[in-house]
Amino acid sequence: MKAPSWGKAMGIVMICLGALSIIMQFYKISLRGFARIQSDVMDGFGDIPIGDKPNPFGSIMKNMFYMSETQGNIIMIIGFLGVGLAIFYLIGGVKLLQAQKKNYIMARNSVIVFLAFNLISVVWLSMNSESFYLSAMLTYTGVGVAFDIAVLIILLTSDKSAYGIGEPTVQEGKETVDDFDVL
8 A cells, every 4th residue: 555645745754854863963972072163162272372461261161062971971871872763763753654554653653753763852951051062952952852753743633544543534525536637
């Protein structure tokens, strides 16, 4: 049985979002190293005087980009967990392209699990967002939560009869037609 067009579209969207998320998770893993390098560079700027006064630029930038060792470790752990969950999300999107009940259930569960992971990440990042890096990550993760909610709503409210779940939805007075016949 063919997957409905909404299932194919959501599968492709999930594949794209999963791939973007994998890239972001690798960024989270490497962020601790970036923060250390950034700190060293900003220390160097503080050593350059402006006329006869000390340069405040280095300390201002260091405070702006500062990340504690604990924050760096936690964000790295979040990144490692995120890679695995993003791969699970991407596989859920691939599975949604085939109309089988188990594929729909896997796609739905992968969205729910990744949404929960993103919500936990948003809470942690909100409590630790004094760093520019963490604030930027909070923004990205918040947008990811919005996309995950939209995908979940579409998955839960669409006609799942092609996947063998529930009864086909037929509007009164209209016959059921294949999605591609309309196009």
